[in-house]
Amino acid sequence: MVALLLALACSGGPDTEAPEVAASEMVSAPDQLVQASWMVRVSRPGAMDGLMANPGWQSVFERNYQAAAQSFGADGAASGRMHAEAAALYRQAVLLQSAATIETFKADERRAGDPLEASYVLGLSYAVQGDLEAAAAALGQNQDSAVAGLAERDAHWAASLDSLLGLTQDAQLFGLGEVAPGSFPELAEAPHYRVAEGLTGLQVELADPGSLIQAALWHEQAAVQAAGPEHTAALLAPWRLPGEVRPELALTEPMPLEALFLSAWTDGADLIFVDALETSADPASTVHQHAGTSLYANSIELCLIEASVDIDCLLDGSVALSRQLEAAMATAAGAEAADHRMFASFASAGLLRVGARTAAAMGDERTAAILRVNALDRSTGAAADPNFLLSQAAWDASKRNALRAQELLHGQITILPGLQAARVSLDALHIRVSRDAGPALPAH
Numbered sequence: 001m002v003a004l005l006l007a008l009a010c011s012g013g014p015d016t017e018a019p020e021v022a023a024s025e026m027v028s029a030p031d032q033l034v035q036a037s038w039m040v041r042v043s044r045p046g047a048m049d050g051l052m053a054n055p056g057w058q059s060v061f062e063r064n065y066q067a068a069a070q071s072f073g074a075d076g077a078a079s080g081r082m083h084a085e086a087a088a089l090y091r092q093a094v095l096l097q098s099a100a101t102i103e104t105f106k107a108d109e110r111r112a113g114d115p116l117e118a119s120y121v122l123g124l125s126y127a128v129q130g131d132l133e134a135a136a137a138a139l140g141q142n143q144d145s146a147v148a149g150l151a152e153r154d155a156h157w158a159a160s161l162d163s164l165l166g167l168t169q170d171a172q173l174f175g176l177g178e179v180a181p182g183s184f185p186e187l188a189e190a191p192h193y194r195v196a197e198g199l200t201g202l203q204v205e206l207a208d209p210g211s212l213i214q215a216a217l218w219h220e221q222a223a224v225q226a227a228g229p230e231h232t233a234a235l236l237a238p239w240r241l242p243g244e245v246r247p248e249l250a251l252t253e254p255m256p257l258e259a260l261f262l263s264a265w266t267d268g269a270d271l272i273f274v275d276a277l278e279t280s281a282d283p284a285s286t287v288h289q290h291a292g293t294s295l296y297a298n299s300i301e302l303c304l305i306e307a308s309v310d311i312d313c314l315l316d317g318s319v320a321l322s323r324q325l326e327a328a329m330a331t332a333a334g335a336e337a338a339d340h341r342m343f344a345s346f347a348s349a350g351l352l353r354v355g356a357r358t359a360a361a362m363g364d365e366r367t368a369a370i371l372r373v374n375a376l377d378r379s380t381g382a383a384a385d386p387n388f389l390l391s392q393a394a395w396d397a398s399k400r401n402a403l404r405a406q407e408l409l410h411g412q413i414t415i416l417p418g419l420q421a422a423r424v425s426l427d428a429l430h431i432r433v434s435r436d437a438g439p440a441l442p443a444h
Contacts, residue, residue: 029321033295034328037266038257039343043329051261054078060262063386063415065089066184074181077258080227081235083181083219085387088239089416090216092390094209095241096409097422098125099397100429101209109432113199117142117206120154121425124209130243132161147193153210174214181226185218187211187418207424215418231259234268237275238357239387249275264350264385269294274354283361295321295347296354303355308364314355315374322348342382349378353388386412393426402430 034040042048051057056071056078065082072079105114105122123138140158145151176185191205223232233247234255240246255268265271273286273294280286284304290297299321303313322344329340356371376392379385393408406426413419 028324029295029298030292031328033267033269033293033298034324036254036269037295037325037328037347038260038263039266039325039340039347040328040332042257042261042343043332043337043340045334047257051257057261061382065415069182069184072182075226077227077231077256079181080223080231081259083223083226084232084235086184086416087216087219087223088236088387089390089412090212090219090418091236091239091241092387092394093416093419093422094128094212094216096390096394096397096405097207097209097212097425098128099394100402100405100422100425101125102129103397103400104425104429104432113197115195115197115204115206117145117147117150117193117195118204120150120157121206121209123154124157127157127161128209128213128241130241132243136161147195150193150208153208157210174211176214176218179218179221179225181222184417185215187215187421190418190421191424192421205424205428207421209421211418211421215416227259231255234271234275235259237271237278239391240278246275246279262346262382264346264353264383264388266295266347266350270296270350270354273297274357277357277361280361283358286361287358296351299351300355300358308362308367309355309359309371311367311370311374314352314371318348318351318378321351345378345381345383349375349383349385349388352378353385384411386415397426397429400429400433402426402433406430 042051054071056068059065059068059071060082065086069079069082069086072082101121102125103109105118119138119141123135123140126132126138127135136158139154139161142151142154145154174188176187188211190207190211192208192211193206194203195206196202197204220232220236223235229247230249230251234249234251237246237249249272251268251272260267269290273290273296276286276290277283284307287297287301287304291301292298299317300309300314303310303317305313322341325344325347326336326340329343330336333340352371352375356368356375359365359368359371372392372395375388379388389408390412393405396402396405396408406423409419409423409426413423
């Protein structure tokens, strides 16, 4: 307990100071939404005692999900939370991997020497991105491949396209074994295949997206067993793959502190809001509909101008929200505490991330990109959410920005077993982009 409290107190939140906002420009969020946040709930006298009794929260703070899951055991909200976060992380890693693979091997990037087996990883990558037509055109071409396991997996996914985004686990594909909450299965080391390049005979390394897909499904099932389908569906809602079947969210009661503590979501209502955004035909109306229940939706509503999000307004709003939470935590605790600023930094970064999602849902990619970059700047220290960082890396890879994607992935590569698979695919993209770059002009 002392160790975690010292870690929280010493973290101090983001490494950079938040911009100043004049008091006259600050707009307060409704008090009932602020009081419902985990930041204020955990600041009330005695609320932290039950959490700190389990050393697993120190591991959560350190982003050591395996140690945390082992500490929390097989049952309960905390254990389910760890497996749900792992399931989300594997989804973001396969999203990154698939984006890199598509940008390396898609039709207008193919090279004469690319191995035929690349069609398998390309097809599965298209399926991950929700483009089943392109996936069907690429899968099923390697029945005669001599590469161990590849022909079998190619045939399996080619025959499963109709249900791929329904996502059912096939433990036989990668041998992950029986689902057991509280444990983490090891994944086969990547690269999974080494094949010969067509022209030079040089070895090309390929990583199978199916490995990360199966790991995501394994942990989702573990989360359901530990905490039930309702909370698992809520925690996974922001991180499901494009086109993946999204179960209906129906939170019948407030999510427990164990499901939200040290997370980017202030309350379960934020998760419901983000889930609604993903399928909304009218994102602005969705913001208005959830502004009375979600702290993030409420702050974003104040910054809606016509059909987009006002960037400066939301940047100021993120600071105002952070300060309002700090004040509410001090009131709840009876005094200011060193960890209050750090707790508030989760919401400051989280609001900008959801603002970027809202702008993207509205079709305003420029605003979404600017808010993403600002959210990335705020995602430091304890507020550096691995799921957001991997999602940002996936976004960068889709824009052929391999360098920042590699940097972001490098910081997360040891969090979970098997993430090396994403690095293999990202390295291939980096090599292709580097080779295609023209020679630099001499500078005088």
